[in-house]
Structure formats: structure tokens, C-alpha cells
Amino acid sequence: MSFERADTFATSVLPGETSDDNQFTEVVKAFKKFILEFRLNNQFIYRDQLRENVLTKQYELVVQNEHLIAYHDELNKKLTDDPTEMVPLFETAITEIARRIITITGAEPDSQFTSASSIPTCQLILLSNDQKISLRELDSEHISKIVKVSGIVISTSTLNSKATQVTLMCRSCRHTLNMKVASSLGAPQFPKHCMAPPQPDGSRSECPVDPYLIVHDKSSFIDQQMLKLQETPDMVPIGEMPRHILLSVDRYLCNKVIPGTRCDIIGIYSIYEAKMKNNRGAASNVALRNPYMKVLGIQTDRDSNGSNGLAGIFSEEEEEEFIALSRSDNLYERFSSSIAPSIFGNQDIKKAITCLLLGGSKKLLPDGMRLRGDINVLMLGDPGTAKSQLLKFVEKVSPISIYTSGKGSSAAGLTASVQRDPNTREFYLEGGAMVLADGGVVCIDEFDKMRDEDRVAIHEAMEQQTISIAKAGITTVLNSRTSVLAAANPIFGRYDDMKSPGENIDFQTTILSRFDMIFLVKDEHDPQRDMRIARHVMNVHTGTHTDEQVEGEIPIDKMKRYIQYCKAKCAPRLSQEASEMLSSHFVSIRKEVKQKESHSSERSSIPITVRQLEAIIRITESLAKLELSPIATERHVEEAMRLFNASTMDAVNEGNADNAKMSDEITKIEAEVKRRLPIGWSTSYNTLRRQFVEKGNYSLAALEKALMILERRESIQFRHQRSNVFRCGV
Numbered sequence: 001m002s003f004e005r006a007d008t009f010a011t012s013v014l015p016g017e018t019s020d021d022n023q024f025t026e027v028v029k030a031f032k033k034f035i036l037e038f039r040l041n042n043q044f045i046y047r048d049q050l051r052e053n054v055l056t057k058q059y060e061l062v063v064q065n066e067h068l069i070a071y072h073d074e075l076n077k078k079l080t081d082d083p084t085e086m087v088p089l090f091e092t093a094i095t096e097i098a099r100r101i102i103t104i105t106g107a108e109p110d111s112q113f114t115s116a117s118s119i120p121t122c123q124l125i126l127l128s129n130d131q132k133i134s135l136r137e138l139d140s141e142h143i144s145k146i147v148k149v150s151g152i153v154i155s156t157s158t159l160n161s162k163a164t165q166v167t168l169m170c171r172s173c174r175h176t177l178n179m180k181v182a183s184s185l186g187a188p189q190f191p192k193h194c195m196a197p198p199q200p201d202g203s204r205s206e207c208p209v210d211p212y213l214i215v216h217d218k219s220s221f222i223d224q225q226m227l228k229l230q231e232t233p234d235m236v237p238i239g240e241m242p243r244h245i246l247l248s249v250d251r252y253l254c255n256k257v258i259p260g261t262r263c264d265i266i267g268i269y270s271i272y273e274a275k276m277k278n279n280r281g282a283a284s285n286v287a288l289r290n291p292y293m294k295v296l297g298i299q300t301d302r303d304s305n306g307s308n309g310l311a312g313i314f315s316e317e318e319e320e321e322f323i324a325l326s327r328s329d330n331l332y333e334r335f336s337s338s339i340a341p342s343i344f345g346n347q348d349i350k351k352a353i354t355c356l357l358l359g360g361s362k363k364l365l366p367d368g369m370r371l372r373g374d375i376n377v378l379m380l381g382d383p384g385t386a387k388s389q390l391l392k393f394v395e396k397v398s399p400i401s402i403y404t405s406g407k408g409s410s411a412a413g414l415t416a417s418v419q420r421d422p423n424t425r426e427f428y429l430e431g432g433a434m435v436l437a438d439g440g441v442v443c444i445d446e447f448d449k450m451r452d453e454d455r456v457a458i459h460e461a462m463e464q465q466t467i468s469i470a471k472a473g474i475t476t477v478l479n480s481r482t483s484v485l486a487a488a489n490p491i492f493g494r495y496d497d498m499k500s501p502g503e504n505i506d507f508q509t510t511i512l513s514r515f516d517m518i519f520l521v522k523d524e525h526d527p528q529r530d531m532r533i534a535r536h537v538m539n540v541h542t543g544t545h546t547d548e549q550v551e552g553e554i555p556i557d558k559m560k561r562y563i564q565y566c567k568a569k570c571a572p573r574l575s576q577e578a579s580e581m582l583s584s585h586f587v588s589i590r591k592e593v594k595q596k597e598s599h600s601s602e603r604s605s606i607p608i609t610v611r612q613l614e615a616i617i618r619i620t621e622s623l624a625k626l627e628l629s630p631i632a633t634e635r636h637v638e639e640a641m642r643l644f645n646a647s648t649m650d651a652v653n654e655g656n657a658d659n660a661k662m663s664d665e666i667t668k669i670e671a672e673v674k675r676r677l678p679i680g681w682s683t684s685y686n687t688l689r690r691q692f693v694e695k696g697n698y699s700l701a702a703l704e705k706a707l708m709i710l711e712r713r714e715s716i717q718f719r720h721q722r723s724n725v726f727r728c729g730v
Contacts, residue, residue, distance in 0.1 A: 024089050030075050031093035035061070038071050047097075050122075054098045055105070059120055060252045061094045062297075065128035065266075080146045083268045087124055087296065094122040121164075123251045126296040128266045135231050135243045138291070142269045146296065150232070150264045153257045154244065155430045157226040157421065162250065163188070167218035170194045173205040177212065185248055185272035185292055225254040226421075227295075228430075229265060233402055246292040256298050259416075259431035259478065260438040262400070263300040267293040314565060322565050325554075326628040332639075335626060338554040340393040343386045344536040345529075348646045352377050352517045353390065355643070356441065356483050357398055357563050358625045360618030361571040372465050373571075374483040375618050376514060377647075378447070380505060381521025382494050387487035391443040394485055397556055399564045400440025402433045406450035406488075409433070411457035414442075415467045416478055427472045434461045434480040447488035448506055455511060458484070462514040463611075486515075495522050505606075513607045516615030517647040572624035574617065578637045582620070585641055586613045593652060598709075606652045615648075616640050665702035670710060672696075674727075682719070682726040 035046045050061050068076045079086045099119060130148045138147065168177045168190060175196035181188045194207035227247040236242045247265060249256070257263060271289035314322075325331065336350040355375055362373035379387045395403040404414070415432045433442055447455075461467050461480040468477050490504040505512070512518065554562070574582070593608045619640035624632035669692060677683060688707075692698045707725070710716045717726045 024085075027075075027078070027086065027089050028093045028096075030072060031090045032097060034068060034071050034075065035093065035097055038067055040067075050094065050097060051101050051105075054101050054119075054122075058252065059095075059098060059122040060125055061122060062125045062127060063090075065126060065130065082144070083146045083296070084144055084270075087268070090124045091121050094124060095119070098122050123253075124296065125253065126266050127299055128297070130266075132264060134235060135229075135245055138245070138269055143271060143291075145269060146266065147269050147293075148264060148266045149229070149245070149293070150262070151229040151235075151244075152232055152436050153227050153259055153261045153263065154230045154436070155228045155259055155419065155428050156257065157428055158426065159254055160224050160226075161221040162224040163214075163219050163221050165220045167215040168212035169215050170196060170207055170211045171213050172207045172211060176215070183250075183294065184270060185246075222250050223254045224248065224250045227257065229293075232262065246290070247295050248292055249295045249298070253295055253298060257300065259429060260435040260480075261300055263298050265293060265295055266297040266299070267295040270294050313568075314561075318561065319565075322562055323628065325562065326626075332623065332626060335554060335559070338559060339397070340386070340390050341553050342540050343389055343393075344533050346386070346390070346521070348643060349379060349390065349519050349521070352519065352643060352647060353394060353485070354626065355517075355619050355622040356485060357394070358566055358622040359483060360621035360625075361573065362481070370465065371614070372463065372481070373618060373621070374465070374481060375516045375615070375622060376462055376484040377486070378512070378515040378518045379485075379487045379521055380490065380518060382523040383489060385521040385523055387521060388445050391445055391485060391487055394441055395443050397559050397563070398441040399560055399567075400437055401443065402437040402440070403443045403445070404433050406444055406446035406448070409444070409450065409454065411454040414454065415457050415461065415480075416469055418469070418471045418474060427474055429469060429474060429476065429478070431478060434458065434467060434482055435478050437482045438479050439481055441483045441485055444484060444486045447486040448490075459510060459514065462511075484515075495520065509607045513609055513611050515648075516612075516618060517644065518606060519647045520650065566625050566628060570625045570628050570630065572621045572630055572632045574620065574632045574637075575634075578620065578632055578634050581634055581637050582613070582616060582641075585637075586616070589649065596652075606648060608648075608652065612644070612648065616644050619643055665698050666706045666709065669698060669703055669706035673706065673710065674715070677716075677725070677727040679727050679729065682724055685718075685723050685725055688725060 035050065036044070038044070038046055045067075046061065046063065053060055065076070068079070079090065102119065126146070128146075128148055132148050132150050133142070135149055135151060138149070163181045164183075166179050166181055166188075168179060169175070170177075173194060173196050175194060177191070177195055179188075179190070190210075190212050192209055194205065194211045196205060196207070198204050225248075227249060228244050229247050230244040231242045233242070247267065269291065270293065271291050273289055328334075332351070332354070336347065336354045339350045339353050352375075356377050359375055360373040363371040365371065379390070381387065391403060395401045413432050414434050416435055417430050417432065418427050419430050420427055444450075461482070462484055465479065465481045466477045467480050469475065488507075491506045492504070495504055589608055589612075616637075620632045620636045623636040623639055624630075629636075672692070673688070689700070689703065692703050693700050707716065707718075711718065714729050715727065717728050718724070719726050
């Protein structure tokens with residue numbers, strides 16, 4: 001080779017550093033190109049989003065899966081099939097663009113990051129509209145693939161710090177070593193022997209086994225949280241236990257959801273080795289791995305509502321159909337008769353259930369106090385009156401619902417239980433039925449068979465709509481914005497007409513006052529009604545339709561969607577005239593109850609308090625909501641009052657039906673006794689009985705009642721084993 005020409009020659013003397021990432025530079029370039037160049041309607045959505053996020057010091061980028069498919073199909077396939085390799089590359093691409101943005105804009109990076117080059121790795125949050133996979137269908141084929149599952153979050157752990165890069169130092173020779181930590185669960189593996197280079201003379205220092213300590217100050221960490229996702233009750237086959245899976249979320253996805261949240265999870269289905277110990281203390285099941293999901297994105301209903309209202313949930317055609325339905329005639333009658341159409345009669349109960357499904361308007365007052373909008377209904381009555389069937393139907397038709405039986409439910413199962421994490425030995429909360437049905441309905445069958453201490457647990461959930469927990473050092477408040485639909489039998493199994501409601505109903509007034517409507521469902525013997533019921537039941541069993549069955553029933557799926565739409569779109573308020581009408585009606589109810597109690601030997605077991613006024617307001621609002629009307633008018637108030645009178649007031653008056661007839665007699669007997677018997681005088685009981693019952697045509701029951709009332713007021717006293725009546729006061 002000649003060296004005479006004045007050219008520059010180069011030769012490789014030492015091999016340069018070969019980076020492992022060289023093979024992936026093309027992929028990183030493709031991802032960068034996607035972020036910078038993808039546009040919708042001439043808007044560079046990802047470039048603008050990343051710029052905004054970086055300037056507000058949020059190092060994340062939310063990417064929609066279908067945008068990536070539209071831009072570069074092959075890239076999306078690579079990402080879905082090999083996410084463990086591709087997600088870090090995508091994040092590298094995002095971080096490089098973020099650094100460029102900081103350099104170009106000259107924005108001051110966060111104080112903890114001195115320059116654009118040292119900003120942390122930006123997080124990729126992936127959202128997808130792919131088909132959801134059931135938790136039961138996840139198997140070995142899906143390992144290390146991106147999958148989308150849905151369920152309820154039943155527990156969330158506290159935040160932990162997970163190392164991404166650790167600095168290790170040998171405890172004897174002080175040799176330091178930097179190591180990257182894999183992002184999977186399970187303990188990272190550190191070198192067992194010292195990795196220090198040999199001395200100039202070729203000798204190595206004698207370091208013990210496992211010499212390395214972690215230097216925390218020089219290591220970098222990220223937030224990590226563990227969630228537990230359970231199948232929704234409607235996805236669980238009958239007779240099966242609901243499945244659940246561990247989720248690992250980190251950085252900006254932490255603290256996004258709370259127990260009871262229903263959400264869709266997009267993530268990488270992975271496995272990790274759990275440190276299982278057998279009885280002898282040695283690790284067992286070496287080859288077994290536990291599944292978990294490394295979460296890339298969380299979609300809740302609230303996210304889908306987004307800024308465009310409910311565009312994500314309801315299509316325009318559906319909205320038009322619902323608005324047309326809300327304006328149709330006799331919608332209220334049609335809707336209520338579509339509730340459990342195979343059950344004969346019980347029209348008022350079905351109308352009450354219509355109100356319960358829709359609910360009133362919840363209000364937040366300026367002083368931070370909340371007024372609930374959910375309606376609670378209790379059906380109390382004889383066996384065989386289809387109470388449980390109605391509950392089962394409500395469970396099917398309500399968008400969010402949980403069915404439970406009173407005997408099989410404990411206080412912890414209804415509210416929340418405290419569990420211990422087997423790995424960290426920390427306590428955490430697991431939501432019960434009332435928490436998981438947040439925003440829906442809890443159907444409690446056999447309500448009377450619950451233990452009293454368990455029933456007390458739902459007092460707070462029914463009125464304040466929260467559940468306060470103070471157990472095992474955990475003090476917190478969980479939301480339980482649910483309606484309660486309960487079914488119960490009277491004390492004796494059947495309703496005893498000879499006894500007052502107080503003797504038939506085994507509930508305390510504290511729980512009864514929390515129910516907006518209480519129905520006494522009686523199995524009355526009436527030949528004509530029995531004949532119609534028998535014909536209806538035979539038709540249901542033989543499958544023949546009759547004229548009595550309502551035409552134009554609304555299908556269950558449509559009802560479900562319509563209820564969802566009404567709840568999301570409409571929150572009616574009372575008009576001025578309606579509120580005046582309601583207040584005067586409430587005063588008259590209280591007056592009526594007081595009058596009845598004055599003639600009765602005991603106070604009514606079903607109290608009429610301000611809660612009942614609020615109940616009528618809620619019923620009125622729910623009737624307006626059914627028609628998608630923003631204002632509740634007098635027409636709605638009249639129907640709400642009719643429903644309330646047919647349910648709770650009917651139950652209050654039940655034992656007082658005879659009292660109403662006797663009240664005049666009692667008043668007359670009281671006045672006559674006072675006139676005939678001056679203060680300090682006495683007479684025999686037989687004389688009074690002879691004069692009033694045998695000669696005066698009053699009933700014996702009225703005389704007994706009148707004397708009892710006078711004795712309670714301390715006007716008279718009984719002496720000599722009730723044979724003598726002494727007048728002692730006014």
C-alpha cells in the first residue's frame with residue numbers, strides 16, 4: 001500500500017463498544033416517528049400531549065392502541081407479541097423526545113433533575129379497545145403477551161419503592177457495582193461472590209460469600225403498588241368461586257383506583273416465583289410460578305365518559321331511542337310492568353322498584369354535608385309472595401348489583417374485612433358487598449335471619465353511604481353509595497293479623513326509619529284473586545300468553561341501558577309548587593300519626609321522621625328522572641305520595657285500622673268517666689263495665705283501651721287487683 005497520496009486513512013485498532021441496543025435502534029426510531037408524526041384532524045396529538053405533560057413535570061404519555069394500528073400495523077404487532085422487549089424501547093423513544101422538548105423550550109426541568117439528559121424514563125400508558133378476555137380464559141398461551149381483562153378491584157396495597165437500578169458495595173473490600181434490576185415481581189438476584197478486579201500482582205481479595213450491600217442513597221427507585229382484581233359477579237358461572245389475579249402498577253398508575261372500582265386493565269400477563277416455604281423452612285415448589293399482570297393502562301367508566309360526555313358509552317342512535325322512549329305515553333306503567341312480568345300483581349311494589357333502580361338526586365351542601373339520592377325498599381311479608389324472585393330480577397336488571405342472603409352474610413362480608421398480605425405481612429382492606437356494589441343495588445334476602453350485630457353494620461352504609469373502618473391499625477372510610485332492597489318475613493313466619501305491626505316486625509326503629517318504603521306483602525285469601533293467580537301461574541308454566549300479560553314490555557337489556565342513561569344524564573330538582581305541596585303533606589302525615597299514637601297503647605313501630613320526608617322527595621325525583629325531566633312537578637309529587645301511602649303509611653296504619661273506628665268511642669268513654677268520677681273518688685270495675693258495655697252499647701275493647709290510656713296519663717289508678725278504679729288526677 002502506498003502512503004504518498006495526501007489522504008486520510010483510518011484503521012480499527014481497538015474494537016469500539018458495541019451496544020446491545022443497536023439492533024433495536026430502528027424500532028426506537030419507528031416509535032419516535034409515530035409520536036412525532038401521528039395526527040388526527042391536522043393535530044399532532046401525541047407530540048402536543050407529551051409537550052404539555054413534560055412542561056407540567058408529568059413524565060408520561062397515554063397512547064391509544066388503535067392509533068398505533070392505524071399508523072404502523074407491524075409495529076403494533078411487535079408490541080403486542082413481545083411487550084417485555086418493546087415497552088422499554090417505546091419508553092426510551094418517549095424519553096428522548098421529552099429531553100429534546102426540554103432542551104428546545106428551555107424549560108427548567110424539575111429541581112431534582114439537573115439537566116435535560118437526567119430526566120427520568122417517561123412512562124408509557126397504553127389504552128386499548130380490544131376484545132376483553134375473561135380471567136378464566138387466561139392460560140399459558142397468553143404469558144408475556146398484552147391482554148385486556150375487566151373486573152372489580154377488591155384490594156389495594158400501600159405504596160412500595162421498587163429499585164430500578166441499585167448500587168452494590170462489597171462489605172470487605174469496598175468494591176462498588178451498578179446493576180439494573182428487572183421489572184418483574186420477585187426478589188432480584190445479586191452476585192454471590194465479590195466481582196472486584198484482581199490486584200496488579202494478580203492476587204484477589206478474599207471476600208466472604210454474599211458480600212454485597214445495597215447503597216440506597218445512590219440507587220434509583222420508582223413507586224409500585226399491588227392490586228387484586230376479581231371477576232365481576234355476572235361473569236362467574238353458578239357454583240364457581242370468583243377468580244382473582246394480582247396486578248402490579250408503578251409510577252403514574254399508582255393510587256388511581258380504590259377498592260370497589262370496576263375497570264378494564266391492559267397489561268402484560270407474566271409469572272413470578274413466589275417464595276413458598278414448606279414445614280421444614282426450605283423453599284418448595286421450585287418449578288411453580290404464580291401469574292400476575294404488569295399493568296400498562298387502566299380504563300374506568302369515568303375515563304370513558306371523558307370530556308365528550310357519554311360519547312364513549314352511548315351511541316347517537318341509542319340516545320335518540322332513549323329520548324323517544326322518555327317522551328312516550330304511560331312510560332311509568334310500561335316500565336313498572338316490565339319488572340318481573342312473570343310475577344302476577346304487586347303493581348305498587350314494582351313501581352317502588354322502578355324508583356329504586358333510578359334513584360333520586362344526590363346533593364352536596366355548601367358545608368360539605370351529603371344527602372343521599374339512593375332509595376331503600378323493604379318487603380316484609382308472608383312466604384310464597386315472590387319476594388325473592390323480585391330480588392333476583394333486580395339483580396339482573398340493575399347495571400351494578402350484588403345479591404346476598406342474610407343468613408350467609410356477616411358484618412365483614414357486607415362492609416369490609418381486614419386481610420394480611422402473606423408476603424409483606426402487612427394488613428390491607430378487602431371490600432365487602434356494599435363496597436363492591438358502589439353505584440348500584442344490594443339485594444339482601446332473608447333480612448330477618450341476620451344477626452343483630454351484623455345488621456347494625458349496614459346502618460351507616462344506608463344513611464351516610466360510607467363505611468368507617470377502625471381495625472388492626474387501619475382507620476379509613478370507604479364509599480358505599482348503594483340502594484338496599486331487602487326482603488324479610490315477620491317474626492312468626494306469617495303475618496299475624498291479631499297482633500300489632502310492632503309485634504309482627506322484629507326490627508328496631510333505627511333500621512326501619514332508613515327504609516324509604518316498607519311494604520307489608522300479605523297472602524290474602526280471596527277466591528277471585530286466587531283464581532286469577534292460578535291461571536297466570538299455569539300460563540307461565542305452560543308457556544301460553546294471555547290478554548292479562550302486558551304488551552310492549554321493555555327487554556331487560558334495554559331497561560339496563562336506559563337506567564344507566566337516566567342515572568348519568570339526569571338529576572332533577574323539585575319545583576317551588578311541588579316542594580310546598582310536599583311540606584304540607586308531611587305535616588299532615590305527622591299530625592295523623594300523632595293522633596293515632598294518642599289513642600294507641602304503644603308508639604308506632606314504624607317511625608315517621610324527617611327521613612320519610614326526604615324519602616318522598618327522592619321518590620318524586622326518581623319519577624321525574626324516569627321521564628328525563630330536569631324538574632319534578634306536582635304530578636310527580638302526587639304519585640310519590642300515593643306510593644308512600646300505599647307502602648309505609650299503610651304499614652303504620654295496619655294495626656290501627658280498628659283503632660280508627662274505636663277512637664270516637666274511646667274519646668266519649670274518657671269524657672264520661674271523668675264526669676262521673678270526681679278526683680279522690682273510686683268505683684268498681686264491674687260497675688263501669690255494666691254501665692258502659694251492657695247499658696251504654698260501647699265495646700269492651702274500647703272501655704279497656706280508654707281505661708289504659710287514662711291510667712297511662714295518671715288520671716286513674718287500678719286497685720285491689722284491677723277490681724277497683726280510683727280517680728287520682730286530672
